[in-house]
Amino acid sequence: FPVLRDLAVDMAVFFEKMKRARGWLEPxxxxxxEPVRLAPESPERRRIEPHIECITCGICYAACGMVGHMPDYLGPAALNRAFTLAADSRDGAGAERLSEVCGEHGVWRCHSQFNCTEACPKGISPSDAIQALKRRALAGGARALAASFLRGLAPGSSRPTA
Structure with a gap:
């Protein structure tokens, strides 16, 4: 982060990346x-629980080697937040958010160095959240590919031949 003065850094770029990752709930x-509560004992809540403890301090972002190498990379904090929202059944922006975080500067730029996980003062693993987003993206792509293939098998469709 650029230093503004002693013990004060400019986190504007960090928060801009949170915006790009759509880091807010869109119910x-x-x-x-009206507000809907996720029961603490629910499987959904347990899956995202560790990741929602993020205090948005930016330490994971500062520790990430890819952020330094590729300034447009969204970074681990924004992707961790995107994961918590993508996995939340109350959120309605899942597809749009996933499209953004799986774009050119999103999850595929993570090289799994785990610097973010090691540096997190809350013991959160942004690396795990990023891997979960990658799996979600691949599963969605596989479903779309399968649907496209099955449409080609439908009677009356023109299926390409080899």
């Missing part, structure tokens, strides 16, 4: 009408 369904 859908019942959650859009």
């Amino acid at each position: 859908s369904g019942e959650a859009a009408r």
